[in-house]
Amino acid sequence: MKRKPANLLALCLAAALLAPVAAVHARSSDRNQPMDVGADHSNCSVNTDTGPCLLTGNVKIVQGTLVINAAKADIKRSNGDISYVTLTGSQVTLKQEMDDGSPFAGRANKVDYDMPKDIIVLTGNAYVDKAGDTIKSDRIVYNMKSGQIESGGTGGRVNLRLQPKSKPAAPAKGGR
Secondary structure, eight states, X not given: OOOOHHHHHHHHHHHHHHHHHTTSOBOGGGGGSOEEEEOSEEEEOSOTTTOOEEEEXXXXXXXXTEEEEEEEEEEEEETTEEEEEEEEEEEEEEEEEBTTSOEEEEEEEEEEEXXXXXXXXXXXXXXXXXXXXXXXXXXXXXXXXXXXXXXOOSSOOOEEEOOOOOOOOOOOTTOO
């Protein structure tokens, strides 16, 4: 399906506007924290170093400041480490504190998390809030290493809300 020029323009605008806003990074120390996972049901391979693990029902994942809630989590492992996670649900929710202490929150019908690349792809009624700057789209890609956010989909609309940044008041002209 060919993307409409207006959507390409919206993507470029979103990328340009959010690039400086998204310069904060996900809490880097979270990666070194233990990951606690809970669910109503699990179907995990005995070989936990490489086997798949499917969790269903009230899935909750906590690692440091990162908190994820989903209906289903499909976890892939490689050499003992989690390499890829696909989360689904009526709305998967993610919350995390950034290195600068600001909050990050996201939600979508599906979330794909590529752990080695630190890339999160939110699809289906996706929404991200980074300290009051928000973006809504059918698809949002968030790079946790660079802080870059890309959005847009196949014909969907991108909606942004950017908060004003504090600026010093301009001096009064012509003062006596």
